[in-house]
Amino acid sequence: MRSLIAIVLLTAALVAQAEDLDTRVERLAQELRCVVCQSQSVAESSAPLAVDMKRQLREGLAAGRSEVELREELVQRYGEQVLYRPALHAGTAPLWFGPLALLAIGAGVYLRQGRRREEPR
Template identity: 75%
Template sequence: MRSLLLGLLIATAAHADDLDSRVERLAQELRCVVCQSQSVAESNAPLAVDMKRQLREGLAAGRSEEELRQDLVQRYGEQVLYRPALHGGTLPLWFGPLALLAVGGLVYWRNAKQ
């Protein structure tokens, strides 16, 4: 009986560690919408703490990581993702920095030429 209880305790602890690591990994992929340049995992803002709680509850209930991501995107928009999907609405996010760099390079090249 004692070994059975010990086995259950170890299995429960291993499951909790797995859940913690999944929550942490998913929280690293999400941007805190109230903080500047922090992931949900790094932030201590009340909203980020609530988001981590929602992730933990959702994963514990058997929901997939993708389902939880989509719920947060639906609630906060794609800016909550550090790597948003590539489609028409996110083209500026993906290619805007490159376009600005190209324009800056052209301006520099043109001014250096004169």
């Protein structure tokens, strides 16, 4: 009877650990961009490279490596474009501020065109 209880408890612990690992892999895969698809996260993509990246994440986390270590390894291998939220530094400033700058330029052109129409000729 004790053996059966021990087996049940061990099985429950293993299932809980596997679910935790799945959750961690999924969360980390959502933060990474598929370098083949570009428009999908690694979690969403079915490209062979994305499947391989998910496998690497699972193996790394199962081996006790941290999410930070795995993320840094993928950045070294594929560059910062693999991150959906790259760190802010001189190389990634255009990614962070480019859309805002384009919006400001567009607003400036729009306002300038509006003033030209209002001026009498």
